[in-house]
Amino acid sequence: MMERIFDSELKVLEVLWEFGESTASEIARVLNQKCDWSRTTTYTVIKKCIQKGLVARENEKFICRALITQEQIRKQEATLLINRVFDGSPHLLIANLIDSGQVTQEQLDELRQFILEVEK
Numbered sequence: 001m002m003e004r005i006f007d008s009e010l011k012v013l014e015v016l017w018e019f020g021e022s023t024a025s026e027i028a029r030v031l032n033q034k035c036d037w038s039r040t041t042t043y044t045v046i047k048k049c050i051q052k053g054l055v056a057r058e059n060e061k062f063i064c065r066a067l068i069t070q071e072q073i074r075k076q077e078a079t080l081l082i083n084r085v086f087d088g089s090p091h092l093l094i095a096n097l098i099d100s101g102q103v104t105q106e107q108l109d110e111l112r113q114f115i116l117e118v119e120k
Contacts, residue, residue, distance in 0.1 A: 003052060004080065005073060008045045011035060013054060013073065016066040024062045 005013075015030045016022060022030075028042035046064060049055035057064045086092040094111075097103050103111075 005052075005054070005077065006048075008041075009049050009052070009054060010073070012042070012045050012049050012064075013066050013068070013070075016055065016064060017070050021063050021065045024057070024064055027064060 011031060011034075012027060015027050019026070019030070024043060024046055025039075027046065028037070028039045031037040031042050032039070046055060046057070050057055054066065054068050055064050056067050082088060082090055082093050086096070098108070
């Protein structure tokens with residue numbers, strides 16, 4: 001089973017996706033501005049990301065880079081949600097979103113078009 005990505009880890013990854021390879025200090029500066037995180041908090045989360053294989057760090061320069069893409073995270077998290085909450089059924093997820101009124105008519109039209117393109 002895939003390991004859950006915590007919101008804090010996602011924040012570190014988002015910085016790396018936005019800015020590319022960055023030093024731990026640069027990541028800490030960005031997250032301090034965005035989230036009011038301390039340097040210690042950022043370094044702790046970076047360490048957890050490294051342990052999970054989400055981030056690689058060059059020891060001599062402390063340059064970090066993401067080892068997973070945003071698209072990979074989206075697919076992983078969607079799969080975890082579907083399996084955990086919707087009994088493995090993407091249909092139930094989509095039906096729930098539509099029934100809840102969270103999907104606009106425009107989004108439904110886009111989804112229909114996407115399905116047609118995938119079926120080709």
